[in-house]
Structures are given as structure tokens and as C-alpha cells.
Amino acid sequence: MGGSSVLETFVRRRHGGGMPSVLKNATLLLLSRTIVRGHALLGDPAARLLGMSPTRDPYPDYESVRERGPVVKSKMGLYLTASHELCDSLLRDPGFGQLAAGELSPIDSVAHIGPRRLVNPVEDSFLMLNPPDHTRLRRLVSPWFTPRGLRDQVATVERVVEEYLDEVAGRPTFDLVGDFAARVPIQVIADLLGVPDADHAAFARWGSALVNALDGVRDLKELRALHNGLREFEEFLDGLIDHRRRHPGDDVVSRLVANEDLRREDLIATTELLLVAGFETTVNLIGNAVLAVLAHPEVRERLLDDPGCAEAVVEETLRLDPPVQYTVRTPFETTEVAGTSVPRGTPIMLLLAGANRDPAVFADPHRFRPGRPDGREHLAFSAGIHYCLGANLARMEGAAALRGLFRRFPDLRAAGRVRRRPSRVIRGPERFPVSTGAAENRPMVEIIS
Template sequence: MLVVKNATLLFLSRTIVRGHALLGDPAARLFGMSPTRDPYPTYESVRERGPVVRSRMGLHLTASHELCNSLLRDPGFGPMAANELSLIDSSAYVGTRRLVNPVEESFLVLDPPDHTRLRRLVAPWFTPRGLRDQVATVERVVEEYLDEVSGRPTFDLVGDFAARVPIQVIADLLGVPDADHAAFARWGGALVNALDGVRDLKEVRALHRGLREFEAFLDDLVEHRRRHPGDDVVSRLAQHEDLRREDLIATTELLLVAGFETTVNLIGNSVLAVLADPGLRERLVDDPGCAEDVVEETLRLDPPVQYTVRAPFADTEIAGTRLRKGTPVVLLLAGANRDPAVFADPHRFRPGRPDGREHLAFSAGIHYCLGANLARMEGAAALRGLFRRFPDLRAAGRVRRRPSRVIRGPERFPVSTGAAKHRPIVEIIS
């Protein structure tokens, strides 16, 4: 019954959103538009209306870099899980255990001290020191998957390469056996698609089914790692007898989603930017070392994560606007990354710009993305490998965007490895 009730509420809420959008409400226009449409004009319209824009839907929005940065660091504000994983039926069970919500029960949205305690357990794998041992592994994985596509005239950049590199890396970090990588990737993709893409009762049920399968797999993996520990994240978590199962499951699922989806879309968006600029492609071929700058500018101009949500713990005021306790404020991170008050010529792709690292693609404050440096490393290694192996890489068909407002990136991206002439990338992006 709870699933049916949630699906009904979902339908009603979307009907209300569409109605508000027709009246010009900024939040409704953003969340009511097609998830594959270009969102950046909407972010600009929010910024033009002031630092804080109020919506009739009970939300406030901001595309101000200064305000987003401030609220991300403000201890008086906490994260909210503003996504459709809230539709997860808490009465569903895996065996005798209830289903865990991988967002609302993870340290992504928890506050100290729970956030600090859980994050500290997995942080050693993502520090600069911990990642030094991963450099050779990431480069090896990149080369392995490039070897597989090197004999083909065309391949799907996402499915055949960009999605496989991060899933291999994060699965190895978590201690997932090679034989389970495909299923692991499928479960991770289902979780990400549900962030804002659950459209009907059928998809809600499919999400629940996927989570039940995933949790059953993780329960078995944890038990195995307790008996046979390795040098991986799940083994470390499994050794903590006082760690609740729900915390262990949610932490593992969060690391999968964050470690996989941030990077696959970062790689896809980076390649889109390079292929749209012949001069930049030639520069990358001649100087592979500029891959880091390309990745950083992609994070600023077209980041994988578009927005996040914060709410005050008490009545307060921001930028002259009064907020009641618990009022959601949508921080348009991708819009803040184009704020002309911070970035010169903000709509231009300029790798190596002096203010390039001022972006908020990985959030800020205590919830700054734990895997930021890993994502940067994987993105740069992927670009170096791709354009060293295929200096004439070109788009070879229509690019299909991921149907998500939260996560932005290509879902299908056909590319050619030859030197044949192709239409400019701007003509074939849908």
C-alpha cells in the first residue's frame, strides 16, 4: 500500500509542478522541464532575479556562488535528500531486515557526529596518500578497456569505456569480486536513475527489486569479508562489530553511486567539450599533461552533479530573505560555477584559467565530495589514454543525454576512431 500511495503522490506532485511552470515559477520550470534539456538558461534566469528566488512550491533557489559556498559551509544548515529515493518502501524487507535508503541513511545527508564517524571510517582510501597507490591501477584499467575497443572503427564512449573504468576502480576499492562487476554496475545505474527519474509505479517496484538484490549481495559480501578480510573498504567496515548493518549498507551504496556516476559523467562531459573544440583536441593530443586542466574546467562549466539542497536548523535569514526552520534551499551548483562575479568570461571553456578551482562541483564544507581527487585522477587518465590512442577521435552519431536533472552527462555517445570527416559535435548533440 505504501508503494501505491507514494506513486500516487508522485503523479500529483508532477501535475502541480507542471501547473506552476506554466505560471512562470522558477523551481517548477527547472524541475518540470525535460531532464535532457539544457538547464543553463534556467540557472541564468534564476541568477538574474536576485541572490535568492522564492518559489510557490515552498522552495528557495540560488545560483549565487557566494551564497552557495556560504550555505554549504554553514553549520546552521544541513543537507536534505530531495530526490525520489524517498519513495523507497520502508516496509520492504531483505529476509527479515528492512530495506535501507542509500541516500537518506548515508553520511551524504547525515550531520555530525554521525557524519564524522562514518566518513572517517572510509576516508583513508581517498586521501592523497591513499590514492597514490591507485594511480598505476587506474592507468592500467584505462589501457585494458582501450585495448578492447582499439580494433573497432566506432564504439560507445559511455558503455564501452567511460562507464567501465570507474566501476572497475570503485569495485576493486570496495572488494567486489570481478565476476560481480556487471551486476554491481547495473545496481549502481538503477540507484542513480532513481535520483530524479522514477516516473511510475512500475519503476518504483523495479527500484525496490534492485535494492533488495543489491542488499542481499552486500550481506553476503560483508559476511565473506568478515571471514576472509582483504585490503578494501568493505573488509574494513565489516571488522567494526559496533557498526550497524544499515550504516554499512548505506555507506557502501553511497560509495558505489558517488564513485561511479560522478566519474562516468565527468569523462563523458570532458570528451564532449574536447570534441566541440578542434583546437583543444589538438592541444590535448600534443600535450597530454593538459588533461588535468580540461577535467577541472569541465567540472566548472558542465559538472556531473547539477544541484544540491540545504535547509536551516532554525528560523534564519539569508541575503535579506527570511527562512523558516526546515525550508529547502536549492543550491544550483552548476549555475554558481558560471557566476560572473567569480569567473571571468564564465560561459567560455578555458582550461587552465587562474580561477578554475573556485568551482563548487564537489560541494564544500564538511560534505565536500570524499572521492573528488579520485574522480579527477580517473578523468585525466581517461582523457590522456583516449587521445593518445585515438588522436583522430570524433563523434559518430547522435549523443543521447542521461534523463536526469541532478546528474548531467551523456548516456550514449558513439565515437569514431578514424580520421574520416564528421559533422561538428554541436550538430549531433540531442
């Protein structure tokens, strides 16, 4: 999530100062693509990761980074690590922080286009801030996401799961992602924030545009879609905030609005972050978990015998195939990392999904084994001060979705080609046709780009 296109940031640093325009963005897009492809051809590990087709299996690339050593330097001027120990310690190190501080990143430059700078839900939110601003803003919303704060949510989440299962129950096939996995987390986070049901579809659209942009914007069409999405999202939240000021409810936005010390930009960015982070990741957790269960019949049997093991299935999915594949940190001062000097301000890509398969921590790391003794040691939710605020909620939603889904459809099977999300930062199916019918002729899960 903190990994907005690292490479483009670099190209911008070197070639793209000043006020961004659509034309300058387009030039930088082209330049960055050409540079990555060139370096990838020469075998550069970062270029291979950033330049590969976003739907390709990334796990062999993480292994090749691991083989080269704990910290690998890329010709593109950044560093990478797939070591669990290093990822964990750098995420907790106060000497390292978020890249966004003072940087011109892809989403940020799109936010600058036009007469007025738009609020940027990734870069302006506390996800990308360093202390003390990070601490101040995170503290405002954390009470809702503690186990205690979420106690009342358990029944709500289960009800939402059942409602959406009711909707698909009469149909022989449905899209696991669009008809179920995306709808549950959207409903849950929207209810928590007080977003009316009628607006879910629009905000799912803005969320996807933003998440896809984490990888960098591919063309002018995407750039315009992102800019329009940012504008519409902000206008929508201005309206919601205004409404909640006049008609306060029992939701997060109403409570934030009541805080008079909070600037409008912080209020909008915080709400946007919660909305986007609240569903764009969990949808992939549910999708990846169902993919894993369908590929492992023995796990399905266990889940049917004992729905309580849904928690372990969720945990193992987070380890083996996490929705957020990497994040980025930069040292505030030139720092020695595992014997390599990393210059001040230089990004290190922390390959969370690679760290989750580090054989130094996990035995037989590429195997899907729910209930493994060290199952919660993964870094799918990051670590340190930016540790995912919604981790408890995501785990709860993931387990409730799996329990409900397989209880209702014990013979659930793939019913067509799975299309993956076109992103390297966020991993999960974008379209996943499933059939609720009997188990005969169960086809293998087939995945395409």
C-alpha cells in the same frame, strides 16, 4: 547528490504521511507531476527546473534564477540560488544541514515498501547525515581517499584505462560511455572495495536505477525496478560482507567489517554510497569532458601536444558542465539569507552548476577555457563538511581517461547521436557513439533527448 526530488518531498509532506505503499507512491507521483507542470506554466523558476524535460539544456534556467536575485522564492515553497558566494557559504554553514533528517523522501519511501525496510544508500548513508553521525562515518573511510591514500592507485587507474582501450582498439566505432567511460570508474571503485569482477554489470544496473531515482520516480515500472534494485543490492552486500568476515582481504569492505562498533545498516549504506558515488558521477565527468574536447578543436590540439593539460581540461569540465548539477540544504532555524527570511526546515536548492558560471567569480563564464586562473574555484564537488570524498580520485580518473583516450585515438570523433541521461541532478551522456578513424568528414557532435 543531496538533491533527491525536492518537489516530491514537499508533496509528501503535505499529502503523504504514514506508511508508503505502491498505490500511495503512484498517487503522489501523479500529484507532484501535475503540480510542477502547473507552476512551470506560470513561470515559477523551481518548477521550470524540476519540471523541464531532464535532457533539456538547463543553463538558461540557472541564468534566469540569477537574474531574479541572489535568493529566489518559489511558489512551491522552496528557495533557489545560483550565486557562487551564497552556495559556498551555505554549504559551509553549520546552521544548515541535509534535508533527509526525519524527512520522507522518494527513495526512502520506496525503501519502506514490503515486509522489511531496506537500507537506502542515499538517505541512510553519511552523504545525507548531519554531524555527529556524518563525522563518525565519514572518518572511517576517508583515509583511502586522501592524496596519500590514493598514491598507489595512480598506476592501477592507468592500467585499467589501457585495458579498456585495448578492448575497443580493434573496432571502428564504440560507445564512449558504455564501453569505456563507465567501465573505468566501476573497475577502480569495485577493486578498492573488493567487489568481484563478475558482479560489475549488476551493480552498474542498481547504480543507474538509484541515480535516476534522484529526480523522483516517474512511473510504477520505475518504482518496482528501484525497489528490486535496492533489495538485490542489499542482498549482494550482505553476501560480500559475510564473505569478507570469513576471508578478509586488503580492501575497504574487509577493514569496515573488522570494526565491531559499526551497525550492519551503516556498513551497508556506506559501502553502497561509495560504490554508487564512485562511478555514477565520474562516468559523466569523462563523457562531458570528451564532448567538450570534440567541440573545441584547439583544446584537442593542446591535449595532443601536451597530455599534461588533461588535468586542466578535467577541471574546466567540472566547472562548465558538472556531473552533479545541484544539491539541497535546509536551515535548522529560521534564517536570514541575503535579506530573505528562510523558514526553518525549508529546502534551498543550491544550483552548483549555476554557481560555476557566476560572472562575479569567473570571467567570460560560459566559455570553455581550460587553464583559466580561477579554474579550481568551482563548486562541482560541493563545499564544507560534505565536500566530495572522492574528488581526488575522480580528478585522477578523469585525467587518466582523457590522456589515454586521445593518445590512443588522436582522431576520435562523434559517430552518431549522443543520448543524454534522463536526469536533472546528474548530467552527462548516456550513450555516445564515437569513431576511432581518420579525421576526414568529421561530423559535428549532435545531441538529442
